[in-house]
Structure formats: structure tokens, C-alpha cells
Amino acid sequence: MTTLPVCAADPGLFGGYTAGPFYDEMFASQGRARSHYSRLFTKLGGMAPSQFEERRKLADLSFLLQGITFTVYSDGRGTERLFPFDLIPRILPQSEWERIERGLSQRVVALNLFLQDVYGRQLILKDRKIPASLVFSCRHFRREMVGLEVPHGIYTHICGIDLVRDSASGEFMVLEDNVRTPSGVSYVLENRLVMTRTFPEVFQEHEVLPVNHYPAELSRILRSVSPRGESDPQIVLLTPGIHNSAYFEHSFLAQQMGIELVEGRDLVVDGVVVYMKTINGLKRVDVIYRRVDDDFIDPLCFRSDSMLGVPGLMGAYRAGNIALVNTPGNGVADDKAIYAYVPELIRYYLGEDPLLKTVETYLCDRSDHLSHVLANLPQLVVKSVGESGGYGMLMGPSADRAQIADFRDKIVAEPRNYIAQPIVPLSVVPSYDATSERIAGRHVDLRPYCLYDGQNVTIVPGGLTRVALQQGSLVVNSSQGGGSKDTWILRGEC
Amino acid sequence: MLSRIADSLFWLGRYIERAEDTARILDVTFHTLLEQKQQPFGVRWDPIISMAGEETLFRQLYNEPNAHNVFEFLAFSPNNPSSIMQCINKARENARTIRDRISREMWEDLNGLYFSLGRFDPQEEILAGPHRFCGRVIFGSHRFHGVSDATLPRDEGWEFLRVGWALERAEMTARLVDVQYRTLLEPTVEAGPPDNHQWMAVLKSVGAYEAYHRQYHSPIDPARVAEMLILHPRHPRSIRFSSTEVQSALRAISNTGPGSYANEAERLAGKVLERLRYDRIDEILQTGLHSYLTEIIRLFNSIGEAIARSYFYYALPA
Numbered sequence: 001m002t003t004l005p006v007c008a009a010d011p012g013l014f015g016g017y018t019a020g021p022f023y024d025e026m027f028a029s030q031g032r033a034r035s036h037y038s039r040l041f042t043k044l045g046g047m048a049p050s051q052f053e054e055r056r057k058l059a060d061l062s063f064l065l066q067g068i069t070f071t072v073y074s075d076g077r078g079t080e081r082l083f084p085f086d087l088i089p090r091i092l093p094q095s096e097w098e099r100i101e102r103g104l105s106q107r108v109v110a111l112n113l114f115l116q117d118v119y120g121r122q123l124i125l126k127d128r129k130i131p132a133s134l135v136f137s138c139r140h141f142r143r144e145m146v147g148l149e150v151p152h153g154i155y156t157h158i159c160g161i162d163l164v165r166d167s168a169s170g171e172f173m174v175l176e177d178n179v180r181t182p183s184g185v186s187y188v189l190e191n192r193l194v195m196t197r198t199f200p201e202v203f204q205e206h207e208v209l210p211v212n213h214y215p216a217e218l219s220r221i222l223r224s225v226s227p228r229g230e231s232d233p234q235i236v237l238l239t240p241g242i243h244n245s246a247y248f249e250h251s252f253l254a255q256q257m258g259i260e261l262v263e264g265r266d267l268v269v270d271g272v273v274v275y276m277k278t279i280n281g282l283k284r285v286d287v288i289y290r291r292v293d294d295d296f297i298d299p300l301c302f303r304s305d306s307m308l309g310v311p312g313l314m315g316a317y318r319a320g321n322i323a324l325v326n327t328p329g330n331g332v333a334d335d336k337a338i339y340a341y342v343p344e345l346i347r348y349y350l351g352e353d354p355l356l357k358t359v360e361t362y363l364c365d366r367s368d369h370l371s372h373v374l375a376n377l378p379q380l381v382v383k384s385v386g387e388s389g390g391y392g393m394l395m396g397p398s399a400d401r402a403q404i405a406d407f408r409d410k411i412v413a414e415p416r417n418y419i420a421q422p423i424v425p426l427s428v429v430p431s432y433d434a435t436s437e438r439i440a441g442r443h444v445d446l447r448p449y450c451l452y453d454g455q456n457v458t459i460v461p462g463g464l465t466r467v468a469l470q471q472g473s474l475v476v477n478s479s480q481g482g483g484s485k486d487t488w489i490l491r492g493e494c
Numbered sequence: 495m496l497s498r499i500a501d502s503l504f505w506l507g508r509y510i511e512r513a514e515d516t517a518r519i520l521d522v523t524f525h526t527l528l529e530q531k532q533q534p535f536g537v538r539w540d541p542i543i544s545m546a547g548e549e550t551l552f553r554q555l556y557n558e559p560n561a562h563n564v565f566e567f568l569a570f571s572p573n574n575p576s577s578i579m580q581c582i583n584k585a586r587e588n589a590r591t592i593r594d595r596i597s598r599e600m601w602e603d604l605n606g607l608y609f610s611l612g613r614f615d616p617q618e619e620i621l622a623g624p625h626r627f628c629g630r631v632i633f634g635s636h637r638f639h640g641v642s643d644a645t646l647p648r649d650e651g652w653e654f655l656r657v658g659w660a661l662e663r664a665e666m667t668a669r670l671v672d673v674q675y676r677t678l679l680e681p682t683v684e685a686g687p688p689d690n691h692q693w694m695a696v697l698k699s700v701g702a703y704e705a706y707h708r709q710y711h712s713p714i715d716p717a718r719v720a721e722m723l724i725l726h727p728r729h730p731r732s733i734r735f736s737s738t739e740v741q742s743a744l745r746a747i748s749n750t751g752p753g754s755y756a757n758e759a760e761r762l763a764g765k766v767l768e769r770l771r772y773d774r775i776d777e778i779l780q781t782g783l784h785s786y787l788t789e790i791i792r793l794f795n796s797i798g799e800a801i802a803r804s805y806f807y808y809a810l811p812a
Contacts, residue, residue, distance in 0.1 A: 064609065065602045067590065242591050255594035266496050268808075277497045279650065279747070279805040 013044055013052055013439045014430075020441055023167035023427040025090065036093045036493045039205050044088065044430075049437045056087055056432065059198045068190055068248055084483030085191060086431045087198065090444060090465040093493035094209070097461060100163065100172055100448070103356030105457035106346060108159050108450045111179060111333045113349040115155035118332060119145045129348050130341045134365075137416055138338065139386035140180070140331020142294060144301060148318060151225045152454045155327040158182060158218070159450040160463075163356070165427035173357040175424070175445065177334040177342070180326060181291050184464045184484075185214060185449045186249035189256075191464075191486040207491040209461035214449065215256035217460075218289075221453045222259070225323040226286040233286035235259040236276060238267070240292050240308045250291050264292070269312030272319040287323045288313075294328045336385040336419045337363050359424055364415035373411065373420040377404050380420040382411065395474065397423060426474055429485065431467055443468045445476050446487065462487035499595050500654045501806040502588040506596075507658025509585035510604075513578045514635035515666040518699045519545060520568050520578075521628035524561070526695035539564045541677045545669045546576050562620050569627060570616040578631055582608055597645035600638065607634040650747050657743035657801065664736035665794045667700060671723050671733075672787040678716065690714045697722070700731040720783065721775035733790065734770035740797065741767055747805075759800035766793045 019027050026037040033041035044052070060082060063069075069080040092100075117124050118135060119142075125132040135141060160182025162175040192211055196203050219235075226233035239250035241263050254261035266276050267285065275282035290297055296306040301314035316322045332338065340361040343354040362369040362380075373380060377396050384392030394407040411418045428441035448463030465485040466476035476482040523542050539559035543552045546568060555573055556563040571577045586608045593601045611630065619627045639659075646652050674696045693714045697703040702722055709726075710718050726732035741763040748756035755761040769790070778786045 065606050066598075067593070067601065067605050242587070247590075251594040255598075260496060261594045262496065263498070266498050277808045279495050279497055279500045 013047060013049055013432075015438050016436075017430065017439055017441070020428065021167070022425055022441065022443070023165060023170050024441055025165070025427050025429045025444075027430075036091050036490050040089070040091065040202065043202050043205070044439070052087070052432065053437065055198050056434075059085055059087055059194050062194050062197065063190070066190070068187075083187060084469055085194065086442075086467055086469070086483050086485045087195070088430055088432060088439065089195065089486045089488045090429045090446075090467075091206075091488045091490060092462070094489055094491055095494035097209075097489045100356070101459050103172075103174075103354070104161055104448055104450055104459055106350065106352060106355050107161060107174065107177070107342065108156055108452050108457045110342065110346040110349050111159070111177065112154065112156045112452060114345050115327070115330060115333050116153055117349075119148065119150075119155075119329060124345070124348055127348070129344055130338070134337060134341075134363075134416075135332060138332045138335045140294065140329070140335060142329035142332075144314065145327070145329035149320075150327050151227055151320075151323045154225065154452060154454045155179075155330055156333070156450075156452055157221055157225070157325045157327075159452070160184065160447045161450060163446045163448070164424050165444075165446075166357075167425035167427055170427075171357060172446070173359060173424070174339075174342075175359060176336065176339060178447075179330045179334045181293065182447070182449065183246040183249055183291070184447055184466075185460075186252040187484050188449065188460065188462065188464050188487070189214060190252075191484060195486040206488060209489040209491055211460040211462060214451075214460045215253060217451050217458050218253070219257040219259070221451055222257070222287050222289055222325060224453060225325065227320050227323055228286055230286070234276075234284060235287040235289065236262045236267075236285055238262055238264065238288050238290040238292050238297075238310075240264075240296070244291075246291065253289075259289070264306075264308045264310050267310040267313075269310060269316050272312070272316045272321055274310065274313065274316045274322050285322065287325065289325045294331065297324075297328065331386065336361075336383050337365075337416070340419070359421045362420040364411050364418040364420065369420075370411070370415055373418075374408060377408060377420075379422065381423050382407055382418055382420045385417055385419055393475075395423070423474070429465070429467065431469065431483075431485070433469075433471070440471065442471070443474050443476065444485070461489040495650045495654075497806050497808065499592050500650065501802070502592045503595075503651050503654040504658040504801065504806075506585050506588040506592075507655040507660075508662040509581040509588065510635050510638055511659045511662035512576060512666065513581035513585065514632055515663065515670075516546060516568055516576065516578050516581070517624075517628035517631035517635075518701070519670065520565065520624045521632075522695045522699035524565070524624050526691055527561075538677055541673045542568070544673045545666075546574075547669070548574055548576060565620050565624050566616060569619070569624065578628075579611065582611055582631070582634075595651055597641070599641050599645045603638055603641045607638070610634075653743040653746045654805075657740055657747075660736045660739035660743065661794060661798060663731060664733050664740065665791060667723055667731055667733050667736065668787050668791050668794070670696065670699065671720055672784060672791075675716070675720060675783050693719050702726075702729055702731060705729055717775055717779060720779070724778070724787075725770060725773070725775060734767070737763065737766050737770055744801070757800065757804040759797050759804055762793055762797045762800060766790060766797075 019030055026033055026041065028034050063082050063085060069082055114124070124130055125135060156179045160178040162178065163172045164175045165172050188211055222235045223233060237250055237254045237259055239247060239261060241247065251261055260276065262276055268275050268277060268282065274285040276285050292308050295303045297309040298311060298313040299306045299309055300311045317324055339358065340363060343358060346352060346354045362373050364370045364373055380396045382394040382396070394403060396404065426443040426445065429444045430439045431442040433440045444465050444467045446463050446465050448459050451458045465487045466482050467485055468474060468476045469483045519542055543549050543559060543564065551574060552559065552567055556567065567574050567577065569578045572580065574580060586604055589596060589601055589604050614627055642655065678692050690713065693716055694703060697706050697719060700723060706719065706722055709722065722729060722732065724733050727734055729735055741760070744760045744763055748760065750756040750760060755764055
């Protein structure tokens, strides 16, 4: 541990910093940086707030010019906003990361086996390890997928698994799985790029594991699932279009992988084969990395009012003429009620104990759990099982009476739709507070991106650290005012 | 290449060019008026509104045209779909939908232009006059050309961008000559004959003033100005030069050699060029410049439609 007393006369960026009651990832105790943070602490401690502010403006400008923005619809106009980027990196030692990595790999493989099983022989239901009623009542369970052979048996090509560090134990645990169309990986790559440009000297002093092989790895997997198995398959990324909040990411990934970025209107199905409309006529498509939700990919199969999808796409998929990544129907595996059973799934399919902990979860459609939940709402967080992005949530401790009463009614009316968890006291990482122009502790989570090729799970070191920039806030979603940080895995550190 | 992407590149080129051409015309017109100590035959604002093809819309929004409202209308108005800001907005929207297909440098450059123009305060600029704003637009367009030239691979995408640029430029120059000729050669009784300054302004608005003097070594003569802007084989803003660009880009897309055509757009481009190559200015003036240019502009419109039919639109299979 390195001790660096902050000078009283010129407190600098860390002036007034207190670790607070939460697990502080930089400081072991007041003013004592953990060893993997010591060089960064020295650097920042010696920096005048004005110098830091200058770098911050530079970074913001870089994001603005690149158009790395997301669209917010709450103001009715669809304004472009910068996804706030916090310049202070979040650092994890390699040894800790490797433990996380093993836990994530185990989880991804188990979730894939679960999906194979649920849409196949359904052995886990016959063995009564998980209630069949729970599985079949998942909003994102797709009957259309039952009995369908998917290419190479892969469902979960891309998973974003949200982790949090519990202040009580200091350990990482899984908060939720995202196995439908997880987004955010472009920020991992862009944050790194901006970081190396804005803080080159800090970057040079650390040996940070690289992340930029993600597009190449994803591209390899997309190629490998081509049903025609040709050496040069036609791969496209299907986007809902320019108005989608993740549009930047869609175009970024398409460009990085050198694949065509298409909208539903660019594709057409003829004779159960998918084609794209080019200036030289129709051209056959083999693999679709789709960033359009299940509900919208095919109006003939799912929601008939969808304008974003391609009529007949699922027919071509059933005929084996196209690969879809991720596979439709994955939502059954990241349902927040199924989440409670994932440790059981890992034991059932792999015969192993889960390496990563999960948060204690109360299922509101179990009467014993429901009574506990209703009696303790002000202490719990309640989540709607099929939602993501921080929507449909109740944070008990910060909710007022009316909100709690409202949620109570919703839970009682539709218990299957809700789960409740104790509030996890998230760890904090020093982050820049623009109002006070000082560094303060802010809550973070971590979303690593896992790629699965049917044999191995590849995870780019780190992932997206999301940070709740409001003091005291535990909600890190970008749609709810969160920002992000570059995440550094330091080689050789333990 | 996806049809939608080709379509967006084509319009990206057109909107950037339209913004630049509008800025050029605005800037030069204002400065010519400024240089004239008195305005002997009144201020003629109508021509530049006609050039934008938006007379009806202008009359709906304003009363009599004057320096302020014409500038506002052509530069900033969100109600005028051809205003410079609207063109830049649409160029950026098109670029955004295809940002994975253009170079990162092109997107960042255009995005930067969009933000820098957005920082201009219309009310302040209207009082200050158009030079600062128009200068930025023209420079921005040139820089975008340069960045594209330096970074975009020379595939079909480049050709669609180029055909958009060239077709728009050809049409804008045709409109400019048509409108200016009509206005300048038909002075009102009380106004008297127009002086050379107006013709100089026309030349300057297409950046051909110095080139004119190198070419003709003579005072400004309306017929020669028209010749330069319509028929000059090498001046980059002449109608003939731009039409050659249109043809060459279209041939590159379909991989067609000289002497034949692969589609209707190429046939029409060849037809326009035939005239521009072999007609003489005295013949054109004799038969009537206005009808000549009206026919040329009609052909340009047909080329645009034919490109869309050949490359952008799809009839769905039954």
C-alpha cells in the first residue's frame, strides 16, 4: 500500500474526498490508495483542477465530433446527448479479473445449455429443477423456437452480464444477465481510444490489457455460424435505424467488422431466402447480427405492426437459410425471475458450483416470498422481470409513499411480473464531479461482454464500467443519467 | 453496395453542393450591392429567390424581399427546405445513416461543420451581413470535398457522391445563368442598363472572375460570361464540365465505356453533353438562352429520376 498524504494547503482534485461507508475501489482507507491505484492517485493528486478540466473538455469535444451520442425521447423531441464519460479510469488487478472471467464463462455456457434444453428436450423441467410454469410464463419465451435446430447449437453468441461489487463483502456478484441484444460495447472501445488520446502519459505508466480485438472476435463468430459454410459469407448487421438510441454502436460495429449495416427495408425474403437490395440487384444474405428485438424482427411471426423487421425472416431461419445472432427467444434466460435459478442451472448442467455469487431474489409469484416483499417494500428494490435499461423499477429506500403504494398494487395484480431484492450497497470509484470541480466517490457497476463460439467464451478484459454520476445514486443506466468510465485490467497486478 | 446507401451518398453530395452554391450566390449578391454607392435601378432581390426555386414559399413567409429577409430565408429559415442550414442538416442526416460507409474523417468533418454553423446566431448574422457565415459554408464544403478526396475509397460509393455533387452543381449554374441573364438584360425603364458590376458578381459567385480575364483578356461581355459558365470545357463550375463529371461517374458505376450507355441516366447525360460540346454561344443566344437552359435543366431533372429508378428503387417481388 502506498500512503500519499494530501497537502492541506492545496488539496487539489482530491480536496474534501471521503471514502464514505461504501467499498472504495481506489482507497483502502482515508488517503491510502490500493497498490493497483497508487500510480494513478499520484498523478491525479499532482494535477491542478484546471488542468484536469482542460483534458475533460478535450475528451467531451472528441465524443461530440464523432457523434457518439445517444437519443433521449423523454423531452418529446429526441435530443442527441453525450453519454457522459468520466476521465478517471476504473482499475482492476489481473488476478481479480481472471476470477471474474472464469465465473462469467461458466455462466454463459450454462445459460446456453439452458436455452438448448428449454427449446429442445426440456429435461430440466422434467427433472423439476425449475418450475415449468415459471419458464412458460416468461414474456420472452418464444414457442416458435421450440424444436428448432439452431446453427451449431449456439444461442448466446453475445452476452452482457452486469456485475456489481458488494460493499459488505468486497466481492463481485451478478446483478443481471443480458442475453438478447446487449449494447454498450462500442463505448468500451471508444472510451479506451479517447483515454489514450487525452491521458497518454497516464496510460503509458500502466500496463493495461487491450480491448480492441472485440470486433475481430465477433466477426469470427459471425462467420463461423454461416449456414452455407462458405469462406466468404454475406454478413449484415440489422439496425432499427438512425433513431435508435444505440445507432452509433450499430454503425460503429458494422464499420469495424466491415459488414453491411442494413435496415429492415433493405432486406427482402423471397422463397425462404433472405436478400439485400443492392445497386446491382438482390444479393443473398447468410448471417444477420440483429440489433432489433425479437418482437420486431418479423411481422409475419411476431408483432404484425412492426415496420423495423423483415416479413418472412423467421421462415428463412426455420428453413436453415440464415443464421440469426443472437438467437430469438433468448429472453427466457435473462428473465429476472429465472435469474434466481441460474445457480441451480449451473449445478444441473455443469455439475459445478457457481463461481460468481448472485443477489438474493424474492419471486413475487411465490406466496411465501410475496408476503415478505409486501411487508418490506421500503427496504427493497423491485424489478419488472422482462424489462431492461433501468425501466420499471422501484428503489424502496428512495421512493415516496405514493410510489410504494403504486408498486404494491402492481405487484398484487401481477405477481409473476415482479421480483424483489435487497439493495446491494454498490462499491464506489473516485469520479469527477463537475459542479464542485473535485473528485468524489460515485457508485459503479461493470458490464463485461462475453462472446461464445460454441466451444470457448472470449471476454475482452474489463468491459463497460457504468457510473451513477449523481451523488448517492445507485442507478447507472444511461437512460437514467449515468455515465461511463474506461475499465483497466492491469497486467500482473494482484 | 446497398441501394439505400447509394441513395444517401447521392443526396449527401447534392445537399453539400446546394449549400455551397446558395452561399456563393448570397455572398456575392450582397457584396455587389454594397460596393455600388447608389443603387441606380433598385435592388433586385427576386433573382436570387428564383434561383433557389422558392418564390412562392418566400411570398407566403415574407412581404417585399429585402436584404434581411432574403438572407434569413436562404441561410437560416427552417421553413425553407433549401436554406443553407436545412441543406447542411440533411447532408448530416444522410451521412449519419451511412457513417459506417464513409470515412471517419468525412463524418467528423461534416459533424464539426454542422455544430460550428449551429453556433451562429441568425439575428446577429443578419445584421452583420452574410460574408462571415457564407464564407464558413463555402470553406466547409471545400474542406469536405478535400477530406472525401483524401480518404474515401474510389468505389461505387465515391461515384454516387460525385454524381450528386456534379448534378447539383450543373443545375445550380444553369439556374444562375438563366435567372441573371433574364434580369440583367431586361432593365426596367427607370433603372437604365445594368453595369459591369452585376456581371462581375455573376462570375465571382461561381469563382470564375479571374479565370474569365485570363481566358478573354477583355472587358466583361454578357455573351462571353454565358459562354464561360455554360460551355467552358475546363472550368470546374461550368455546366459542361459538371455534366462531364456526371457522365464519367455514371459510367464508372456501370462500368460502361465511351460511345454507349448502360441505362437511361447515362443516355440522358450523353444527350446533354452532346449539346454542350457542339453548340456555340451565338447559336444558343440566337435561339433563346432561356429556352435552351430550361431544356437543359429539364434533362438534369430526368437524369436524377433515372438514377433513382436504375439504382435506388425496388419493386418488391410478388
